[in-house]
Amino acid sequence: MVKINQSISIYIFILLNLSCLLFVAVATTTPVHLNSEFENININNNNNNNNNDNNNFYYTYDNYVTTQYKSNTHPLKLKSNSDRSSSSSSSSKKDKPTTGSSSDDDDVAIFKIVQITDTHFGEGEGTDWGPEQDANSTRVMETILALEQPDLVVFTGDLITGNNIINNSTDYWKMAVGVAMKMGIPWATVFGNHDDLASGVNGTKFDLLEYDISLGSYSQFGPNNIPGVSNYYIPIYDKWTNDIEVVLWMFDSGDGECPRFPKEEKEKEKKPNQNQQEKEKVEWMDPSRITSSSSSDNVPYLCNFYITGNQVLWYYQTAKELYAGADNLPLAFAYFHVPIRQYMWVWNQQTCYGSNNDSVACQAVDGGLYYAFESIGDVKMVSVGHNHGNDYCGLFGSVELCYGRHSGYGGYGTWERGARVIQVTKQKGGPISYDTWLTFETGERLYHQPPHHPDPSHPQQSCTS
Ligand SMILES: *[C@@H]1O[C@H](CO)[C@@H](O)[C@H](O)[C@H]1NC(C)=O
Ligand SMILES: *[C@@H]1O[C@H](CO)[C@@H](O)[C@H](O)[C@H]1NC(C)=O
Ligand SMILES: *[C@@H]1O[C@H](CO)[C@@H](O)[C@H](O)[C@H]1NC(C)=O
Ligand SMILES: *[C@@H]1O[C@H](CO)[C@@H](O)[C@H](O)[C@H]1NC(C)=O
Ligand SMILES: CC(=O)N[C@H]1CO[C@H](CO)[C@@H](O)[C@@H]1O
Numbered sequence: 001m002v003k004i005n006q007s008i009s010i011y012i013f014i015l016l017n018l019s020c021l022l023f024v025a026v027a028t029t030t031p032v033h034l035n036s037e038f039e040n041i042n043i044n045n046n047n048n049n050n051n052n053d054n055n056n057f058y059y060t061y062d063n064y065v066t067t068q069y070k071s072n073t074h075p076l077k078l079k080s081n082s083d084r085s086s087s088s089s090s091s092s093k094k095d096k097p098t099t100g101s102s103s104d105d106d107d108v109a110i111f112k113i114v115q116i117t118d119t120h121f122g123e124g125e126g127t128d129w130g131p132e133q134d135a136n137s138t139r140v141m142e143t144i145l146a147l148e149q150p151d152l153v154v155f156t157g158d159l160i161t162g163n164n165i166i167n168n169s170t171d172y173w174k175m176a177v178g179v180a181m182k183m184g185i186p187w188a189t190v191f192g193n194h195d196d197l198a199s200g201v202n203g204t205k206f207d208l209l210e211y212d213i214s215l216g217s218y219s220q221f222g223p224n225n226i227p228g229v230s231n232y233y234i235p236i237y238d239k240w241t242n243d244i245e246v247v248l249w250m251f252d253s254g255d256g257e258c259p260r261f262p263k264e265e266k267e268k269e270k271k272p273n274q275n276q277q278e279k280e281k282v283e284w285m286d287p288s289r290i291t292s293s294s295s296s297d298n299v300p301y302l303c304n305f306y307i308t309g310n311q312v313l314w315y316y317q318t319a320k321e322l323y324a325g326a327d328n329l330p331l332a333f334a335y336f337h338v339p340i341r342q343y344m345w346v347w348n349q350q351t352c353y354g355s356n357n358d359s360v361a362c363q364a365v366d367g368g369l370y371y372a373f374e375s376i377g378d379v380k381m382v383s384v385g386h387n388h389g390n391d392y393c394g395l396f397g398s399v400e401l402c403y404g405r406h407s408g409y410g411g412y413g414t415w416e417r418g419a420r421v422i423q424v425t426k427q428k429g430g431p432i433s434y435d436t437w438l439t440f441e442t443g444e445r446l447y448h449q450p451p452h453h454p455d456p457s458h459p460q461q462s463c464t465s
Contacts, residue, residue, distance in 0.1 A: 030096030035297035048062070058126045069213045071220045076152060076186060076236045078109035078245060078426055078429045109239040111246060111424045114439070115142060115335065116149040116180075117385030120194065120410025122172035123161035136177060136409035139415045140441040144407075148421055149442055152218070152234075153180040154384040155247070156404055157192020158411065162203055162256070169198040172212045173408070181215060188248070189219035190230040192257035192337035193386060194411075205229045205252075205259040206301065217417070219250075227304030228252025229259045232317065235330075238426070244330050245432055246424055247322070247378065251311060251336040253363060254304035267452040306363035307336065312372045319376045331432050332378035334421060338363050339384045341463055342370045346394035346401050348459040354403070354438075354449035357389030357415065362463035373399050381436065383420055391438060392452065405438050 029463040106151040119137045124130020145153065157174035160167055187357050189212055196205040196422040209229050209270045212219045221229030304311070323329055344360040348353060374397055374399035380391075381400040388406035395401075406417035418440035426432040 008372060012352050029238065033176050056337070057106055069210055069221055071213050072186065072216050072218045074186075076111070076218070076234065078111045078236065078239045078424065079151065080107070080109045080239060081105040083109075083178065083239070106288075107428045109426050109428070111152070111236055111423075112148060113152045113154055113333075113422045114148050114152040115145060115154050115156055115383055115385075115404040115420045115422070116144075117337075117404040117406045118158040118192070118406050118411050119155075119176050119386055119408030119417075120161045121175045122165040122169070123410040125165050125172075133409040134172075137417075138175065138179060139158070140407055140409070143441050143443060144178060144419045144439050145183055145185060146418075148439055150185060150421070152236075152248075153177075153187040154250075154335050155187065155189040157190055157253070157333050158194045158385060158408075159189065159192070160198075161194050161410055163194060163197035165198040165203065167199075167423055169203040169208060173208055173211060175214065175218065177212065177215060186218055188220075188234060188250065190250045190336055191228070191256070193253075196256045196259070200405075204257065205302075221251065222311075223314060224301055226310045227302040227308045228254050229301055231311055231314060233322075236424075240428055244322070245426060247319075247330045247332040249305050249315060249332060249334040249379065251315075251334065251369070252304065253307050253336045253338040253384075255306075255338065256445065257413075258303035259301035261434075284345040306338070306365045306367055307340070307369050308365075308367045312368045316371070316372045319378060323376075323378070327404075330379045331380060331424065331434065333367075333434075334373070334382045336378050336384055337383075338380075338386045339368055339401070341366055342396045342399075343384070343394075343401050343403075344460045344463060346396040347392065347454075348456075349454055350394045350396065351454065352392040352394035354392030354452070355390060355415075356392055356452065358387040358413075359460055359464040360390070361387055361465060366461060366464070370396070381422065381434065383422070383436075389415055391418075392449065393436065400436075402436065405440075 060328055072199075121137060121142075121450075122130070124133055155176065156206065160169060160172045165172060174181075177187055177189065189207075191205050195208060195438050197201065202208075202211070202422050206229060209221060211217055213221075219230060220232035222229060231252050232250050234248040234250065235244045235246070237243065238245045277463055319332075339360055339362045341360075341362040344362050347356055373382075377398075379399055381402060383402045383404050385404050387403065388411055391405045392402040393400055393402035404418065404420040406413055406415055407417055407419050409417065420436060421439055422434055422436045424432060424434045433448075438449070440446070
């Protein structure tokens, strides 16, 4: 690993906090090189005898894209009730609240997403309570997915507790996504901080994503040269025009282990009392240490401990390209695991809806994602996991920041398990809108979460860890 010295770390920190300014630069200059995190990192150094850290390398995201793993490409589309009843006889209309009041089933199309978060399968491997806990999490998903019959399930991280798993991470991964898989419901995943900490084989993020894709998911490998692995987007198409109506932006919020390092390798790198400064750096990965079975893919992935400026730049540029020439921006949502710090600010400053029974354990550094959302203007709602006691939504600027609902019996907390649902509704030729609610394992739905007004005497000052 290349050591980034402290002065450079501070420099990086300052640059990242100037991300607003960087976006102004992004908007006005081409080509774009946001290289601050990668200065003094020599990407092509496979030769250990030539360990020169001082070659500047300008790293742009569009150099390398992993293509050998074929995600599910069957297009996801908004569907009308008649599309549903012809494809599935069990789907009952009364379970699907619609915002439209159209008398014609074919004039309204809907897309429903259930967010499952923090199931923590495998937490109790080798215990007597572990299998029961996992069976409980499976039951929660079975209940909620049978009730909601969504068009997509998004898993927002901590599907497994990798750090407690000895050998078979992929088996637990399959338990997590298996309910959706068995029910024939499309699914996609992003990583949390516990998904890649397993010992032994098949436990790295790279392995898990490869496995997830092999099972038929809509997950994708992000570009190889931006930090993290699960950085991608999913387009959802209009039923009538085939235009992209909805975009889901998926981000790898990092932490845990590095994408391709098994735990044993990474343990050697860990220092006691890893301080904030060290956490803020982006680490280099030496391809010679990759032990994944997929090491034929010759470009490494980088570690990350938050959503970095380069991931933000990837979003910004990809969105610009995707939307170039479009009359209207699609409606977009973003999913990731660890909240950005605007979650803390929105609870401090705005009336929010729902509970904050944890503090907000937000990302230690702001890579500028929120400002990029505002700048592009497509993302109207973000939903995360990570803090099991939190399920609130609050409007910060023009972006609704929401938590999902702890879905698993794994992980801390005994708050009633549930899931957040987002339902998009479009009238034929008309506007598109969305609703969100919580559905619990009891089958109850909560459409209007209780308001919480800001308490200026007790603001949360910084992200808890
Ligand atoms: C499993 O769920 C049942 C019913 O909610 C509960 O009583 C039990 O304690 C749970 N067991 C574990 C290990 O989570
Ligand atoms: C894990 O795998 C290793 C090597 O394949 C094996 O020696 C060990 O017995 C396994 N442990 C468990 C708990 O299955
Ligand atoms: C690792 O994954 C491969 C391919 O998915 C599988 O054949 C193998 O059994 C897995 N190994 C373990 C120990 O789970
Ligand atoms: C994973 O391995 C452990 C230890 O061998 C075993 O007890 C457990 O049943 C396995 N889990 C699955 C899902 O196969
Ligand atoms: C167990 C617990 O602390 N519950 C609280 C969670 O947050 C809601 C909303 O702020 C409170 O009403 C609960 O008492």
